[in-house]
Amino acid sequence: MAGQTEESDTAREQTKAEQDVDQVRQRAARDQQRLDSGAVTSPKDLENLQKEIVSLAKRQGDLEDVVLEVMERRESVQERVAELTERVGAVQGRIDEATGRRNAASEEIDAETATVTKERAVVAGSVPADLLKLYDKLREQQGGIGAAKLYARTCQGCRQELAITELAEVRKAAPDTVVRCENCRRILVRTSDSGL
Template identity: 75%
Template sequence: MNAAPADQIRLLDLQALDVRLTQLAHRRENLPEHAEIRALEADLTQQRDLLVAAQTEESDTARDQTKAEQDVDQVRQRAARDQQRLDSGLVTNPKDLASLQSELASLARRQDDLETIVLEIMERHEAAQARAKELAARLDELQATATEATQRRDAATQDIDAEVAAVRKERSEVAAEVPADLLKLYDKLREQQGGIGAARLYQRRCEGCRLELNITELNEVRAAAPDTVVRCENCRRILVRTPESGL
């Protein structure tokens, strides 16, 4: 393939732009905010689960406390009725009196037991409330941090995308000046060779594979006409000759 030396050198400009696009894509994909947001999302998920568990405990203990307080109230009411019967003097049978007094003593013990249970449940409920409040505050903090990280990521992404658009525009302008057959070969090689389709020959070394040409290869390049598109024997990329090639 033949191409004017100026067109071949223009491939280096095109290659530089393609390298820049690759760098920008890598930078966009590896913004530190991506990892930060992933970590925050994991923390948020865990925090939400902990908050739901604490809120469930708070709800359950509130229900248990209400039930226990109702049980205490029922015992108190029953004891009040029995005490009223005892104080009324209507119960005169010694056996009935003894039974009534025994029941009052039993109700008193039952009331003490239930009030102890109420206190225990109240302590659990207060602890669950405090835990839920703490977790809710922590969740709000994490959400605020995640929102701020997302805003930073979006701003960085927008900046990169704007630069990508500018580089792509410049690439289109440069590519339009490269002969179609040369551009086709360059794009094919770039796809095959990890993004590098053309490399400068600098001081007898291919800047694509970083290997120095041997004497035979150098003589072949020296003998090639200026408009001949030469290829590196090692990496097969287009080898662009410049005044610094060392020929």
């Protein structure tokens, strides 16, 4: 995640800035020790040493300001990373929940498919082979629906009302005769609701 990379970068930047402050502090302490020891006796060297101590104190202050600024940025980044991590966790929780629901639904569908496949095999065994072959062919051509109920003079496959001449032919057909819709060519299933 980009936020974690930024946090890592600011952590390195903070460490480097703190090391710089420590180096300046150590150098200033050494210079102050030399000054206090009385080992430097030349007035010019003493003056230079005092100027360097003042300069190092200013440099230390500047570097401490940099450390503070980096710490503030790092804290801000850490807060953002924490917020994003929490959001990622929440999203992952929803993903896990949806995946569980999907898997459960898939198992239900698989079980239902197995049941329907068994039921179809039983029914298909009682249907004449030529009719089953026609049904399977129509099913393949018509997007999975090879037969449709004739309801109130309307084919439920294509939703078209049969013409008067078609209805007359369907009325005349024997109950065991296979009749088909003139519009979509599906096998028509006649019931008491067919409107004949």
